[in-house]
Structures are given as structure tokens and as C-alpha cells.
Amino acid sequence: MEGKTSTKISRRIILTLLYLSFTCFQKCESTSDSLSSISDPSIVVIGAGASGIAAATKLVELGFHNVRVIEAENRIGGRIHTIPFRTNVVELGAQWCHGEKNNAVYEMAEKFDLFGRTLSEYNRLDTVWSNGTIVPTNVSNHLMEIFQKLIKETKSSKGYPEGSSLGSVLRKSYMDFFAEPENTHIEHELATQFFKMYSASECASIGCSNLTEVSIPGYFTYIESEGNQIIYWKERGYVTILDIMMKKYPEGGQSTNLLENRISLGKKAKEIIWDGRKNSKVLIKTEDGDDIEADHVIATMSLGVLQESHSKLFNPALPPEKARAIESWQLGTVDKMLIEFEKPFWPSNWEGYTLLWRENDELNFPKEKKWLLDVIAFHPFPPQPNVLFGWITGTSARYMETLPEEEVLEGIMFLLRKFMPWNVSDSISFKRTKWYSNPNFRGSYSFVPVKAEKAGVTAKDLSKPITQQAGGLPVLLFAGEATNDHSYSTVHGAIETGWREADRIASFYAKKNTTQPL
Structure with missing residues (x-):
């Protein structure tokens, strides 16, 4: 009897340990999945202009792997548009690097001796x-x-x-x-x-x-x-700044392409479906029939495109304060x-x-x-x-x-x-x-109009992300020169905003990883 009782107790202990081990495994696996989703969210950048390339490259450099860029045009660059012309190139878009101090374009490119001055x-x-x-x-x-x-x-x-x-x-x-x-x-x-x-x-x-x-x-x-x-590009043109950010320039040596196989050209967003519920994905429907899911979307399309299409592009509609900011600003030609x-x-x-x-x-x-x-x-x-x-x-x-x-x-x-x-x-x-006739731009660069002043709207209102009600997850983020409160209308201003939104996402996950229960 005593031996049988001892055997029963041993079996009970073993079963209890097995149960606890299984429960712990489930909890650990759940925690692991949660941490995995926190450390590698899906991020879609809309627009492969200066701000879009800046955001995407910064995210990759920060360790985010699930990053994708979709671009409506059949080229990268946005309002940077360098084309071959005779023995050199010409700029159909951005022409000059404006200034040297606190200018991201100058600071990244000057060491390569690409600039000329008049x-x-x-x-x-x-x-x-x-x-x-x-x-x-x-x-x-x-x-x-x-x-x-x-x-x-x-x-x-x-x-x-x-x-x-x-x-x-x-x-x-x-x-x-x-x-x-x-x-x-x-x-x-x-x-x-x-x-x-x-x-x-x-x-x-x-x-x-x-x-x-x-x-x-x-x-x-x-x-x-x-x-x-009025610093100009001696060779290769303004598009070189994109290659520098992607680590494609200079060629040879350690050059690579941070965005290789991450950019889809000729892919225009038709509808962006978001609802702000916790853990819900954003769904991007494109004009060529694709459905793309993402945890975060960084919208870098021009202000002119947003003004023309925001009411039908976003589903549900953007909050009234965001719509008012978009409509109060102005993109010139x-x-x-x-x-x-x-x-x-x-x-x-x-x-x-x-x-x-x-x-x-x-x-x-x-x-x-x-x-x-x-x-x-x-x-x-x-x-x-x-x-x-x-x-x-x-x-x-x-x-x-x-x-x-x-x-x-x-x-x-x-x-x-x-x-x-x-x-x-x-x-x-x-x-x-x-630039105005092109439906993917609808203008050249922004300025602050009287109507924005009267409406009490600033660039910070344009840049403010839309977050989930619970947890503060930034679901829709906005970048582009118009969202820069001190260097709007410039390429270096656009790049700053792309980096800003990449850092915003990274900061959110750094905070989440710090507070995540183990």
C-alpha cells in the first residue's frame, strides 16, 4: 500500500510538472510571438520621392525588415526628376541644394565632390x-x-x-x-x-x-x-541623393542597395482602409488590383495629391482636424x-x-x-x-x-x-x-497661405500621425516637404520628414519592447 501511494504521488507530481511546463511553453511562445510582432512590423511607405526613400532606408537601417515602398510613377524620385540630356543631365524637378549648414542633402553628398557653385x-x-x-x-x-x-x-x-x-x-x-x-x-x-x-x-x-x-x-x-x-550637381544629377541614401553610391567597395526588391513602381494606392481598432491592420488597395496589409503606412504623396484625393482615398475618412489641415495648406506650381x-x-x-x-x-x-x-x-x-x-x-x-x-x-x-x-x-x-498636370503630383512645392493662418493650421498639424485609440500605435503617418515646419519646399526638408517618421515608429517599438512583460 505504501509503495502504491508513493507511486500515485510521483505520477501526480510528474503530471503537474508536465502541465506547468506545457502552460509555460504556451505563455513563452505567446510572449515570443508578441515580441516578434513588435520587433518586425509590416510597414508600407507610399511614394518613392525624397521623403519616402529617406523613411524606408532609415527603417531598414534601424533593423526593420518588413518594409515596402509603393510608387505611382514608373521611376523613383518624386519631385526629383533627373533625365539624361546630351552629354550631361538636366533636372526637371529639384534643381539646387539650398545651403550648406544643417542641410541633409549637402551633408550627405559634399564628401563625394558632386557639387558645383555659381x-x-x-x-x-x-x-x-x-x-x-x-x-x-x-x-x-x-x-x-x-x-x-x-x-x-x-x-x-x-x-x-x-x-x-x-x-x-x-x-x-x-x-x-x-x-x-x-x-x-x-x-x-x-x-x-x-x-x-x-x-x-x-x-x-x-x-x-x-x-x-x-x-x-x-x-x-x-x-x-x-x-x-544655389549649389548645383556637377554630374549624375539630384537623383544621386537617393542613391546615397540607399547606399548604392558610390559604386563598388561596400556599396549595396538597402531597398533592393522593396520598391514597387507603377503601383498607385486607390484606397487605404483603416479603422483604428486595436491590432487591426491597414489595407492598401492599389489600382492594379493588389491588396497590401501593413501595421503602419507612411503617406508621402504630395500635398496636391492629398488635397485632391483624401476624401475618397482614406476609408474611413480622415479625422476632421487632419482633413482641415490638408485643405488649408497650399501647393504651388x-x-x-x-x-x-x-x-x-x-x-x-x-x-x-x-x-x-x-x-x-x-x-x-x-x-x-x-x-x-x-x-x-x-x-x-x-x-x-x-x-x-x-x-x-x-x-x-x-x-x-x-x-x-x-x-x-x-x-x-x-x-x-x-x-x-x-x-x-x-x-x-x-x-x-x-508638374500640375501630372495626377501623381498636382504641383511643385508648398508654402504657408493666409487661409492656413486664419484656420490656425501649421505644418505640425499636417505631420501629426493617426493613432489607434488604444495603445497609441501610429497607424497612418505623414511625411513630405509640406509637413516640415521650417524647411518646407526643399529636398532636405523632405528628407528630414522621412527620417522623422521612421524614428517615430522606431521610438514606439523601443517603448513597447521596454514595457513588454516577459
């Missing part, structure tokens, strides 16, 4: 009248300095009504300045037409159609990186026209002209060609010595995009022969950009 500043070019007469450099420089001085005074002044536009305040200050007796020696037509011309030049820099659209406090939130503002000649007809030391219309020429200009009045300037470009670049912005740029290319070239050649004081030869090739 001593000219394209907002300080000489000015030519529509009859071919050149405004003396000292006069045009004086007028530019007055304009820039008034901008600085506007920044420090609190005397304008809240919600005033940059354009309205500058115009009043400018006209008041020339109404003062000591300044009336400057010809009225020159002063008036110069204000129009320099305002248009500033619009090309900002991205607006008219300075009356621009918020004064919003304009001054932009922080210019110190250093040369700036287009380029590239005219190639057999050889330069301009002097070797010429840096370019801004165009100043005589009032009579402006008033008598044919109505059907009025868009040409808003062509701002022409200048050569060192890497392409036989090419002139022309610039146009705003509503006229959007109209220009609708015209046949032959008609645009005809108008541009008319302008060159009207303004240039040399014998202008026939062009041998021509290209123009169409």
Missing part, C-alpha cells in the same frame, strides 16, 4: 526691359535691396492687421517708400513694373501664384540653411522651360536676365498669349552650356501646361527675341515641365 544669385540677375534695354545694374540692385529691406521690416513689424498677406503689406510699404520726396527721382514706371517683376521672382522662390496668397508669419517660419543657396541651341548666342560671362515689361507693351499684349507675361527670367546653367532655363509660376504655369509644346516653344522664342539684345538663333530642342 557666384550668381538668380534672384539678383540683371533686368532687361521688353524693348531690349538693360536696366543699369546699380539701379536694379538698388531696387532689389529696397524690396528685400521692406521684407525684413515686415518680419520685425507688428503693425499689420492679423491675416494680412505678404503681398498686400509689401505693396503698401513699397508704394509708400516711393511716394516720399527723397525717392521720387526714380522713374514711376520703373518702380511700379519692378515691383511686379520682383514679386513674380519671389513667387517662383515661394511657389505661390501671387504674394497676396502668402501668410506673413508663415513666410517667416522658413529657416534658410546657411551657405550658398513652378515650371521650367529648357531651350537648347546649337551654340550659345549670349556672351560667356552672361548670368541671365529677369524680364521687365514696359506698361504699353504689357497693355497691348495679345490676350491669348497673356501667360507669357508671367515668364520670370532666363539664365544659362553651367553643366549645360548650350541650354537656357526659363521659369514660370502660378496660374500661368498651369495654363502653359495645357498648351501644345510647339505653341509654348513659339511663345518662348518670341520672348527671347523681344528681350534679348543679341541675335537669337533657332533652338534645336525644347523641354518643359508639367
Whole structure:
């Protein structure tokens, strides 16, 4: 009896230990699965522009393996668009690296000796009248300095009504300045037409159609990186910055491709289904019929695309405050026209002209060609010595995009022969950009409009992620130049936002892993 009782106790102990071991195994396995899902979530980046590539490469470098990029275009780059052209390349999108200090583009690329510099500043070019007469450099420089001085005074002044536009305040200050007796020696037509011309030049820099659209406090939130503002790419073009981020450049040695087999081109998101429930996935439906699930989606499409499609793209609709932020902001259109000649007809030391219309020429200009009045300037470009670049912005740029290319070239050649004081030869090739017409962009770069100021909307509202109600999991994240509160409209600003959202995801999982029960 005693032996049988002992045997029963031993069996009971063994069964208990087996049960406990099995339960522990189940708990450990569950914990292991939970930790696994925490350490390797699925992340989809929508858009392979500067911010999208920055986000994806940063995530991979941080150790996330399940990262995928989908891109509507059949190329990477977004609003960086470098194309081969003759013996070099040209930029149909982003042109310059703006500044050197605190500029991610410069800091990543400078060590490879890819940059060139010009001593000219394209907002300080000489000015030519529509009859071919050149405004003396000292006069045009004086007028530019007055304009820039008034901008600085506007920044420090609190005397304008809240919600005033940059354009309205500058115009009043400018006209008041020339109404003062000591300044009336400057010809009225020159002063008036110069204000129009320099305002248009500033619009090309900002991205607006008219300075009356621009918020004064919003304009001054932009922080210019110190250093040369027009650093250009000597070779390979702006697309090289993407290769540098992906570790594809320089070739050879330790070069690799962080995003190899992770980018799907020609794949446009048609619907993004999210519901905010705990542990729910986001479902991306694409126009080519794919369904892609993800724990996180980083949306880097342009502001113009979001404005046009957010109401039908996101299901359910975005929260009202996010929709209001998107709709209050503004994406401008700036287009380029590239005219190639057999050889330069301009002097070797010429840096370019801004165009100043005589009032009579402006008033008598044919109505059907009025868009040409808003062509701002022409200048050569060192890497392409036989090419002139022309610039146009705003509503006229959007109209220009609708015209046949032959008609645009005809108008541009008319302008060159009207303004240039040399014998202008026939062009041998021509290209123009169409950033607004492309449904995958709907514009060039953003600025802070008066309507955003009045709505109380900032770039931080654009960048704020949408999280699950429970746990604060960032489900939908937003990156892109428009979401940068100090370097909007720039490539380095876009890259900063991609890194920001990658870090946001990484920080969330670092916190979860720290608090996860073992």
C-alpha cells in the first residue's frame, strides 16, 4: 500500500510538472510571438520621392525588415526628376541644394565632390526691359535691396492687421517708400513694373501664384540653411541623393542597395482602409488590383495629391482636424522651360536676365498669349552650356501646361527675341515641365497661405500621425516637404520628414519592447 501511494504521488507530481511546463511553453511562445510582432512590423511607405526613400532606408537601417515602398510613377524620385540630356543631365524637378549648414542633402553628398557653385544669385540677375534695354545694374540692385529691406521690416513689424498677406503689406510699404520726396527721382514706371517683376521672382522662390496668397508669419517660419543657396550637381544629377541614401553610391567597395526588391513602381494606392481598432491592420488597395496589409503606412504623396484625393482615398475618412489641415495648406506650381541651341548666342560671362515689361507693351499684349507675361527670367546653367532655363509660376504655369509644346516653344522664342539684345538663333530642342498636370503630383512645392493662418493650421498639424485609440500605435503617418515646419519646399526638408517618421515608429517599438512583460 505504501509503495502504491508513493507511486500515485510521483505520477501526480510528474503530471503537474508536465502541465506547468506545457502552460509555460504556451505563455513563452505567446510572449515570443508578441515580441516578434513588435520587433518586425509590416510597414508600407507610399511614394518613392525624397521623403519616402529617406523613411524606408532609415527603417531598414534601424533593423526593420518588413518594409515596402509603393510608387505611382514608373521611376523613383518624386519631385526629383533627373533625365539624361546630351552629354550631361538636366533636372526637371529639384534643381539646387539650398545651403550648406544643417542641410541633409549637402551633408550627405559634399564628401563625394558632386557639387558645383555659381557666384550668381538668380534672384539678383540683371533686368532687361521688353524693348531690349538693360536696366543699369546699380539701379536694379538698388531696387532689389529696397524690396528685400521692406521684407525684413515686415518680419520685425507688428503693425499689420492679423491675416494680412505678404503681398498686400509689401505693396503698401513699397508704394509708400516711393511716394516720399527723397525717392521720387526714380522713374514711376520703373518702380511700379519692378515691383511686379520682383514679386513674380519671389513667387517662383515661394511657389505661390501671387504674394497676396502668402501668410506673413508663415513666410517667416522658413529657416534658410546657411551657405550658398544655389549649389548645383556637377554630374549624375539630384537623383544621386537617393542613391546615397540607399547606399548604392558610390559604386563598388561596400556599396549595396538597402531597398533592393522593396520598391514597387507603377503601383498607385486607390484606397487605404483603416479603422483604428486595436491590432487591426491597414489595407492598401492599389489600382492594379493588389491588396497590401501593413501595421503602419507612411503617406508621402504630395500635398496636391492629398488635397485632391483624401476624401475618397482614406476609408474611413480622415479625422476632421487632419482633413482641415490638408485643405488649408497650399501647393504651388513652378515650371521650367529648357531651350537648347546649337551654340550659345549670349556672351560667356552672361548670368541671365529677369524680364521687365514696359506698361504699353504689357497693355497691348495679345490676350491669348497673356501667360507669357508671367515668364520670370532666363539664365544659362553651367553643366549645360548650350541650354537656357526659363521659369514660370502660378496660374500661368498651369495654363502653359495645357498648351501644345510647339505653341509654348513659339511663345518662348518670341520672348527671347523681344528681350534679348543679341541675335537669337533657332533652338534645336525644347523641354518643359508639367508638374500640375501630372495626377501623381498636382504641383511643385508648398508654402504657408493666409487661409492656413486664419484656420490656425501649421505644418505640425499636417505631420501629426493617426493613432489607434488604444495603445497609441501610429497607424497612418505623414511625411513630405509640406509637413516640415521650417524647411518646407526643399529636398532636405523632405528628407528630414522621412527620417522623422521612421524614428517615430522606431521610438514606439523601443517603448513597447521596454514595457513588454516577459
